[in-house]
Amino acid sequence: MIDIYVAKVLGFCFGVRRAIDIVEAEAGKRDGISTLGQVVHNPRVVAGLNSKGAIVVSSLDNATHKTVAVTAHGTSPEVLEDIKKRGFNLIDATCPIVSKAQREAKELSEAGFQVIIYGEANHPEVRGVVGWTKNQAVVTLDPEADVPIPWRRVVLLSQTTKSQRSFSEFVGRFVAKNMDRINELRLVNTTCPETDERYEAAREMAPLIEMMIVIGGKNSANTRKLAEVTEHMHIATYHIEKADEIDPHWLNGKSKVGVTAGASTPDADIDDVITQLKVLAGEAKVHRLEGTSAVSSKFS
Ligand code: SF4
Known part of the structure; x- marks a missing residue:
């Protein structure tokens, strides 16, 4: 029997949800679109958008559609100008x-x-x-x-x-x-309150847990940073992208497991991990810590 503690703030931030909604809607309206880089750094999200016609390209030279989307990370004015000069329609999903x-x-x-x-x-x-x-x-x-x-x-x-x-x-x-x-x-304090809330929620969980599972893309800066929070508190911390990466040995001698996820991680990845932990432990009680993101409601 293990106790699974789920962070009070985890997963998609408002900027990521907004970018996915914009790209999904535009890809549906048009004959597909090219996105300049990954809309968010998460393989499941990228694959999902790909299946709806939003194809990731590394540069404008590789864009195969009439419409090009700039991702939540934004881009430079030169690239925006280049998109227009080359005659592409621009969809700007830059986070506010x-x-x-x-x-x-x-x-x-x-x-x-x-x-x-x-x-x-x-x-x-x-x-x-x-x-x-x-x-x-x-x-x-x-x-x-x-x-x-x-x-x-x-x-x-x-x-x-x-x-x-x-x-x-x-x-x-x-x-x-x-x-x-x-x-x-x-x-100018340009740190994002959304990511800070996730770091703080992980820090608050530390006294309750013996190990932490952090879910999110390996190339996601905020997820890597989130993993550092409990690592620096000397709690065994594992950064994974998918549930099947969980090694059953991690649970040896552990009965209190924390779960958190970066700002680009979809709910489905979080649910998969909780389900997998339940399967591996045989018996588990899930504690969803309380709290909502004030920032999310403010900006969304
Ligand atoms: S982490 Fe913050 S800055 Fe980045 S996309 Fe999300 S809301 Fe925007």
Whole structure:
């Protein structure tokens, strides 16, 4: 007999649901569409959209439909311009929270601030935001990195999926290192409350559980980060994409198992994992921790 604790906030965020709805609806109306990258980083979602006519392409050169969709991660103004120039219809499923980060980066860059983004340089969202600064923004995860501050004016932004906690640590150390080179400092908190809620819910579960299963795409930045929450609390943590990846040995000697999922993970993947845990344990009691996402209701 095991107890399964399901996080109070897990799975799809509003930006992902919105992007899937937009792409699904447009693919249904048209003769299929090409999506510039994966709409969300989850294999089941990508396969589901593919079956409805939304085909992932890595670049515009490979687009085979008249309509091209930009994903929840957004893109740069150059790519948007290119889509129009080449005569494609544009469907923009950029998450509104990402759009806000793009706007802030553009406006402050144009106002003479050096934009510094706390994030991963290769992430599609970050590449897009950099594009809105005419590629002038610097991306780093290292607060000690040597960065140019040509006009002694700096704005600090974050990749949306970074936690507020890690962004605030970055800001503190960045300022301590560079204070003597800065006349004016702006901080725009572009972390996404949706992802932070999932990190916080995982943290809250820690005292209840002996191991954690984190469900989501291996290429999903927010899911990888979610797995780090309980890993850093020294709780055995397994990041899986599908229920059949669960190794029965993981349950040896464990009777309290946590389940959470990244912002790009559909309910069906979560249900499959709970079902598989019940099968493997023989007997299980499921505890769904209470709470809803205030952010989801605010933005949806
Ligand atoms: S995690 Fe946040 S920023 Fe990213 S798509 Fe979801 S709501 Fe938008």
